[in-house]
Amino acid sequence: MSDQRTPNAAESLCFEAGIKFGTLYHQFAGTPIASESATSLATAMEESIENQPHCQAVTVEIREDELERAIADGAADYVELTGRFLEVEIVVEDGDLEVVARMEMDEGYPLMQIETVRGGREGA
Amino acid sequence: MSDQRTPNAAESLCFEAGIKFGTLYHQFAGTPIASESATSLATAMEESIENQPHCQAVTVEIREDELERAIADGAADYVELTGRFLEVEIVVEDGDLEVVARMEMDEGYPLMQIETVRGGREGA
């Protein structure tokens, strides 16, 4: 079609940001987690995803209150990692372009969104 | 900073395409696979990822030759799924915008890239 085009640099970098979020979530969802093991898991998530191309920084916060509540409600003394226990920020860069994206719970769904695009020229 | 902005619709959809690729790859990497079970795994990958928001179509092709070669070279009669056995196309849509992205091997690395962006106005 006439309006079909290749992506510009900002679009490609947004795609990269999405890859990191999908990777982080689906690599680690299901991991057994308790309060005592939350920090090591968060650190491993950050450092492993930071290996991926263009990935500048990953910040994983475990929502400890939510985690403790789920463990108290559950049948075991740990739970499986899922989005309700996470807040994640990922920064990707390419040259002078930077994309900041975030995952946080939104009405029960772990919503992943781009917060800001910076640098370059929009549409260039 | 002065040039920081929120994403436009095309950038957000490219982010969505990336999420699907990261999900598909890291949910299923490591799955035991042989020639006989390749089709059912490919179908499950397609149908599960198509559940995600904005995801219009997922096409997973198993590279059978590569798979058979790896099994012949290996110590077991199956291998673990990894990028060298896959070619994937994902189409995401949002209103009149469409993004087509692809994963294929590029010099030994499973490269994920946007092929085309269609519709909307660039930068709008």
Place this chain on the structure above:
Amino acid sequence: MSDQRTPNAAESLCFEAGIKFGTLYHQFAGTPIASESATSLATAMEESIENQPHCQAVTVEIREDELERAIADGAADYVELTGRFLEVEIVVEDGDLEVVARMEMDEGYPLMQIETVRGGREGA
């Protein structure tokens, strides 16, 4: 210690059965699932795990009622796969030994257990 010993054949086969359950659960937990994609995912789970050594048969049943209830309660039109949507039976064999193991929900926890050991001589 004086009472330390190597495993007998039945113990080794029970270990194999456990490997299959851990694999099945943690490979696929987190996969996006809806009613329409439940069958293909169950089939892929069965066929992929059956590739593993000594694995004679894997039967995965998706608990459709539970799945539909969770989707109705949730914010999206799919959910992530977890134990509450699954009933699984795995049969492993080694020579004339057979172990049948099962996973089903038990007071909110996906309990994995050996049901029967057959053949061989106990402790031999």
Place this chain on the structure above:
Amino acid sequence: MSDQRTPNAAESLCFEAGIKFGTLYHQFAGTPIASESATSLATAMEESIENQPHCQAVTVEIREDELERAIADGAADYVELTGRFLEVEIVVEDGDLEVVARMEMDEGYPLMQIETVRGGREGA
């Protein structure tokens, strides 16, 4: 059949050991790993699996030489975690019973095996 029976305590504990190995391997296989991020990933693997029932201790060693060789041979500055980079020991306990199991590479295949069973009475 006449020789069908329920598992004894040692067999059930060997099953538990297997679950831990399948979980560890298939939860984390595919994770992006480089030398710098190897330690945090190993720690997270240990601490998360130790949450599971009966799990007394998990020791994960990353085979650094093998990892560095793979990265040097590869197209990126990281690789995906797989068995060739791992040596794992898992100890599970139930009352006075203890099972020690290990995973290490054996002719190119990540072989998981029980090393020792201790305590209890065999076949009891």
